[in-house]
Amino acid sequence: MTDQPGLAVQNVTVTFAVPRVPRAQGTGNRDRSGTPPVLDDLSLSVRSGEVVALLGPSGSGKSTLLRVIAGIIEPDGGRVLIHGVDVTRQPTHRRAVGMVFQDNQLFPHMSALDNVGFGLKMAGVGRPERSERASTWLRRVGLTGFEHRRVTNLSGGEAKRVALARTLATEPAVVLLDEPLTGLDRELHDQLAAELGSLLHDASATALLVTHDPDEAATIADRTVQLAEL
Amino acid sequence: MNRLPRWLLVALAAGPVAGLLIFYAWPFVILVVEAVTEESIRDTLGRSSTWEVVWFTAWQAVVSTVVTIAVGLTPAYVLARYEFRGRTVLVGLLTAMFVLPTVVMGAAFLALLPESLDRTVVAVIAAHVVFNLAVVVRVVGSLWEHLPTDMEAAAATLGASRWKVATQISLPLVRPAVTAAATIVFLFTFTSYGVIRILAAPGTRTIEVEVWRRATQLGDVGGAAVLALLQLAALVAIVSWSTIAQRRHAQAIGLLPTSARRRPRTAGERRFVTLVAAVVSAVAAAPLVALVVRSFSTPTGWSTTAWTDLGRAEIRPGIRIGIDPVDAIGNSLTNAAWATLFAVVVGALASLAIAAAGRAGRALDGGLMLPLATSAVTIGFGMLITFDTAPVDWRASWWLVPVGHALIAVPFVVRTCVGVLRSVDPTMSDAAATLGASPVRAWRATVVPYLWRPLAVGAVLAASISLGEFGATSFLSRSGGETMPIAIEQLLGRTGSLLQAQGFALATLLAATTVILVVLVERLQTPLTRQPER
């Protein structure tokens, strides 16, 4: 038998009132008043080392699925398994799931190096090793010399790369990417798409990326799945 | 072309400017003149008690601030990030504590603490902390509420536990708000007057209290003036330092437009939230409950005598302490009515002028805020020594105390009104112009109507400020015209007698009135501040 899939989502259902006006993210509010579920009995699996792109239009629940996998939102039903382990009841910080947010969410009070090294710090890695590994990652994403830059002064592309480096530095079991290239200008978009693909494959990451752009999906991912089909 | 005519702006601003110059700037000048004599400076700075007082003022303010922030951060977090039943009530309770007159707060703690802690520094600091919790909760909480939660989620995906997220990510991000809150708390506790006069032992004085004591008990006006200016200098230094520090640490964070509160999800979270809410409620409510309870405790046992005999503050037949509690209630109400009227009129004129005048308006705005930065005692003291010679011998005038109160209340009225007026869409008066309205008429029709609701809020604020004012009134009130705070302080000093119970009863009345006014303000204000959902 093949080994356990890197990521398995089984029968996940998430119901909450989708407001006309977007609520604050991550509220976790659930309205069980019979509105149609955002995610309805959804199952998906990603093989270890595979990069899967999930396609769907805006507002279709793609981000919600990512947040369920990351543990930011609790599903009403279903399970999430990482390398065969049921993590549905685990809090986010114990899931070994890395996530690159659409708006990066870099920590503004830390330098680029500290941002990238944050996950290592949480894992208890000592300062010298942490600095070295973070520097290495910055180099790998093409940001040599950016160690002590304030992250609030970075351009869109630079910030995205720092966010990537930050997530990948901890070598998580699963990497989630929420519309990673949306909003970047054309040229940057194409350039980063290629880089992203090679970075993920070099790291042998089990990755799930959501996007609405089929070309992007094709460039980066090994396999594309339509949300509507799940 | 469609601007308001200059004469209108001048007419609007004339009253407020005149009032500010006569009742604030001029006494300030007189204060400096009184203080800056070689003798008074030499005597005051040479006296060791001066430096002891300064030292005490400083260290108790630092300790109070540190403890308040430390105690207040967790409730600020819980109230900012979690939605739970009773949350609004708890926030209201904390706000009510903050708005309570200082004498009431002092009285409440006098009632709460056991005899052994009576008149100790511990009591003072405890009162300061509870008083100022609301500052931390509201100032830090409002920033916390709008922090992007995704950043915390991102930290969690990097392996940060709840505690690590709080200390590594959330706290550093709210630092500017913490600095702002700390500055406010420090300023309030540095200039602490009512709490010190009621709760502290007679030898324990802050600069505020020492100014009062030197001027009214020892007759040393020059020395008191030197101390007042010393305090002013310290306050200016602190505010400047804080502004610079805040600017340096300000960072661009993408704040959420709406609040990020959510219900607690796990059992652990629920326990945590319940615990914090319960502890904060107990800490905030206990003093007030103790106050009411003690008003029924007389030397002869539990009874309602303090309440029923409120009008008789007799020690022996015919011998009274010189203050009639019931008269004091009447005096307070009269003063509050006039003070509110003055504050509302001046505040309305000033707000209209400021909102319409652009840069010059900012100068007037800043000027009117000055009395807030100056301690109440300094204001009262300055007025007393300025208006004591003909043709401005106004010491005996019935309106001097309300004017002093209005000086302190006007900033609140202005702040409430200017915000609303400024947010009025200017295109509306353009539309009125296209319909034939002159600039003045257009302004009257489209801007002025927005004034009434915040003005009502401002009026209620002014009333509650006037009722609870103690520092300036200590100087300005005449025998027979004492207000409730003064009566309360006198009565509470008579330990172990029925008079003290009467003091608690009077304080309860004042507390209840203030709370009612605060509730009124919240009711009036809610439609003003509801954010449009985007």
Place this chain on the structure above:
Amino acid sequence: MSLRATPRHGDSSLRSIAALAMVVGLVAAACGSDDAASTTSAPIADSVTLVTYDSFPEADTSLNDALADFTAETGIDVEILVAGDTGTMLSKASLTAGNPEGDVMWGIDNSLLSRAIDDEIFEPYVATPIADGSVDIDPEFLELVPNDEATPVDYGDVCVNYDIGWFAERDLEPPSSFADLADPAYAGMLVVQNPATSSPGLAFVLATIHEYGLEGWQDYWSQLGANGVEVVEGWTQAYYERFTWAGGGPTPMVVSYGSSPPAEVIFADPPRDDAATGVVEDTCFRQIEFAGVLRGTDAPDAARLLVDFLVSERFQQELALNLFVYPTNEAVALPQEFVDFAVVPDVSRSLDPTLIDTERSTWIDQWTELVLG
């Protein structure tokens, strides 16, 4: 509360004229303040305000009856304005000098007199009966006011009083000297008043300065402080709230007057014919109190008439039993209980007035630092 003459009835037209006159008068008064010393062209006012300290009864005593007699004689109402304890009263008067809160002030004593004179709160006036010799007052008292700023109205001795029964119950010999008060055997048994706010409090401090000298009095007060002395702001609080006998409080010794014991006999319930309280004679300090016309009063003639009345026999004869002081009017006979139970020490301490004048605020500052911390 205050003494008012019975309302006079008049016909309605008179009343409306009076009302109109009042309105005009009020408007005129509101529009400006009077100049200082007004002339006799102003008519005598209807009422006069007597500013006094908080142990002066506002109603229900024979002292108030005497004032009612004044009203009956002159048609001038007397309103009593209690300004707090003496130190506070003086401070308020200083801060309002020239635009006073009342018309006549009662109760500044010799220890505070120089401050009152320096701050010019009084308008010099020699009471008519003193001027024409119909009332005799000890010349020594009059020497204290060489420029007639105020009129001496009463005198007494400020001494430590003790509760005889309390000490007897515990088989304890009551103290008899200053040194005893600092003895640990008497720890925590004495309540004194803050000299910044209370004139007997200040008098007691002056007594200790007299006893221990300019160099030694501070050590003495350190000892008293270590011995648990209690400090309150005013005499009424000390005597009627903290003293065991008169106030049901916890402290058996209090700074009060040599003439306090008679009061405890007179007002004893159940009646008694022996003294309930005693006096530590060694601690007595001579105190003389004054009354005067306040500068800037808008009722100067009425004020002067009141001062005249305050030294008259009719008023002075009520002083002993109500304020527990001796009248300065030498013609007044003392009540028998006073003769029997008041303690007049053989020698009562006093200090040179100029010394008090120059050093008083320094002494109060030093005392505050020492005792209040």
